[in-house]
Amino acid sequence: MEQISGKLFTQMLLNGAHLLANKKGEIDALNVFPVPDGDTGTNMSMTFSNGVKEVKKVEHSDVCDIAKVLSRGLLMGARGNSGVILSQIFRGFSQAVEGMKEINGLQLANAFFNGSRVAYKAVMRPVEGTILTVVREAADYTMDFASKQEQVDCRAVMEKMLVEAKESLKRTPELLPVLAEVGVVDSGGAGLVTVLEGFLMAMDGEIVALAESETTQSKAAADLESDEFGYCTEFIIRLTPHAQKHFQEDALKKGLARLGNSIVCVQDEDLVKVHVHTLKPGDALNLGQRYGEFIKLKIENMQEQHENILTNEMNQESKPKQKYALIAVAAGDGLKAMFEELRVDHVISGGQTMNPSTEDFVEAMKQLHAEHIFVLPNNSNIVLAAQQAADVYEDSKVTVIPSKSIPQGLTACMNFNPDVDADMNIAEMNDALAMVKTGQVTYAIKDTTFEGLEIKEGDFMGMLEKDIVVCMPDRLEVTKKLLDQMVDEETEIVTLIAGEGADEEEAEVLRAYVEEKGDIEVEVQFGKQPVYSWIIAVE
Numbered sequence: 172m173e174q175i176s177g178k179l180f181t182q183m184l185l186n187g188a189h190l191l192a193n194k195k196g197e198i199d200a201l202n203v204f205p206v207p208d209g210d211t212g213t214n215m216s217m218t219f220s221n222g223v224k225e226v227k228k229v230e231h232s233d234v235c236d237i238a239k240v241l242s243r244g245l246l247m248g249a250r251g252n253s254g255v256i257l258s259q260i261f262r263g264f265s266q267a268v269e270g271m272k273e274i275n276g277l278q279l280a281n282a283f284f285n286g287s288r289v290a291y292k293a294v295m296r297p298v299e300g301t302i303l304t305v306v307r308e309a310a311d312y313t314m315d316f317a318s319k320q321e322q323v324d325c326r327a328v329m330e331k332m333l334v335e336a337k338e339s340l341k342r343t344p345e346l347l348p349v350l351a352e353v354g355v356v357d358s359g360g361a362g363l364v365t366v367l368e369g370f371l372m373a374m375d376g377e378i379v380a381l382a383e384s385e386t387t388q389s390k391a392a393a394d395l396e397s398d399e400f401g402y403c404t405e406f407i408i409r410l411t412p413h414a415q416k417h418f419q420e421d422a423l424k425k426g427l428a429r430l431g432n433s434i435v436c437v438q439d440e441d442l443v444k445v446h447v448h449t450l451k452p453g454d455a456l457n458l459g460q461r462y463g464e465f466i467k468l469k470i471e472n473m474q475e476q477h478e479n480i481l482t483n484e485m486n487q488e489s490k491p492k493q494k495y496a497l498i499a500v501a502a503g504d505g506l507k508a509m510f511e512e513l514r515v516d517h518v519i520s521g522g523q524t525m526n527p528s529t530e531d532f533v534e535a536m537k538q539l540h541a542e543h544i545f546v547l548p549n550n551s552n553i554v555l556a557a558q559q560a561a562d563v564y565e566d567s568k569v570t571v572i573p574s575k576s577i578p579q580g581l582t583a584c585m586n587f588n589p590d591v592d593a594d595m596n597i598a599e600m601n602d603a604l605a606m607v608k609t610g611q612v613t614y615a616i617k618d619t620t621f622e623g624l625e626i627k628e629g630d631f632m633g634m635l636e637k638d639i640v641v642c643m644p645d646r647l648e649v650t651k652k653l654l655d656q657m658v659d660e661e662t663e664i665v666t667l668i669a670g671e672g673a674d675e676e677e678a679e680v681l682r683a684y685v686e687e688k689g690d691i692e693v694e695v696q697f698g699k700q701p702v703y704s705w706i707i708a709v710e
Contacts, residue, residue, distance in 0.1 A: 186372050186377070198365065203349050203353050235269050267282040277323055283309070293555070308336075326374045405467075406465055410462055431447045497515045498546045499580055500549045501519075529559045583600040615631075615642065646677075666707070
C-alpha cells in the first residue's frame, strides 16, 4: 500500500471511533482509583466520536482537509485530560499532512511523530507512563523505521506504530508505580492503542461496526439532532426495597439510550439520579418509575433555552461589556447555588462523572458579555479542557484558575475582588488554591489495593486530596476518620458539604465531632452533589 487516500483515511477514522466506543467500558475499568466515574474510555470515545461526526458532515477527498476537520472536531469535543491529549495528537497529525491529497508511509510516520510532539507541548507537566509515553515511544520507533527505508509501505508503518504502542503500553506500570500496584496498564494509552487497531483493520479491509447499544444510542442522538434540541430531563428516584436488591445501572442506561443521549445515571445507596436529553421525556419518566418513586424531577425545553440564549446574545451586543465574569464547574443544585452566591455568573453542570467538553466551556463563554472571564474547573480532569477553551475563545480575555476540587474553587471565588485589576485577582485566586485542604467521601466500585490499603467494592472511601486514606463499610465512621487526618491545631474553619444521600442528622453528628476538637468554626452546606456523600474543606 503506497498511499493512503482520503476515502481510506475516513474509513480508518470510522473504525477507530467505533472500536473505541465498543471498548470504552473495558478502558474505563482500567481506572486506577475505584471511584464511580465514567472516566478515560468514555471521555476518549466521546472526544473521538465528535471529531468523526464532523468529518461525516462534509465532503472531502483530500487527506489534509479531512485531518483538519477532524482536528477541529476533536478540539471542540475534547473531554477530560485523555480527550484533550488525544485531540492534540491529531492536531499535530493535521499540521504534518497540510496540503497533501494523499500520504505515503514516511508522511504517515511523520504525522504521528509530529502529533506526539504537539501533545507533549500541550501538557504543562507531562507524566511518563501515560498516553503521552505510548504515543511518543511508538511514533519515535515508527519514524526511525520509516526513515531508513527507500520506499516504505503504509500498512507496514501502521503495523509498526501499533506493535510498538502495545509494547509501550505494557511498560507503563514500570514508569507509574500506582499502575503496578493496582495491576493495570495506563487507560489513556489503552485508548490510543484501540484507535490504532481500528486504523490497521481499515487498511486490511475490515469494517468495524458499532455494538448494538452504541448504535442505538447514536441513532437516538441523530434523531435528537434532526428534531433540534428536545428536552433536558433530570430526576431522582428512591428505589423500592425490591428494586434496591436487583437494580442494575447498565440496564437503566440501556433503556435510556433508546430514548436519547447525554445520559448520566448514578446510584448512591437507595437513590438513583438520571440525566438524559430526549424528545420523549414522558417515556424516560415511565422507565425510571419502574424502579421506585420520584423525589425530584426537572424537564427543560432545550430549544426554548437555545432561543433565549440567542435573544440574550442579541441584547448583549448592544450593551457595554461588564468588566469581569466567572464560570465554575459543579454538579448539584446546592453547589450551584453556593457558587452563584459567590458572584459566579455561569455554572456548568459537571464534575467527576460528567467532564464538560471544550465546546461546553466555549458555549458558556458566549453567554457572558465580559472583558475578562475567569474559569474554575474544580476537577483535575477538567483543567486541560478549560485551558483549551480559553485558547479557542477570542471575544474575551480568558484566564483559567486551575482549581482541582470544589473547595479550591469556592475559596478562589471568595478571594475574587471585582474592584481590583485582573493581575491582582489572578494572583489572589491562585494563591487561594493552596489555602484549603480537600477531603471527599465516596464508595468503591471494585476490589483493589491502593498504597497498601485494602479496598472492597461497596465500601466507603475517604480521600484526602488525591489519596485514599481510609476505607470502611460505615460511611459516618469513614468521614470521622477522614476528618481526624484533616483537622489539626492550626485549623480555623471546616466546611462540610453534604451530597445526595447525606441527611441533616448525619451533618449534625459530624458538626459536633469537629467542634469537640477545639475552637473551630464549622459550616454545613447541602451541595446535593452526586458521587460524593461528603466534600470537606479545611482552612
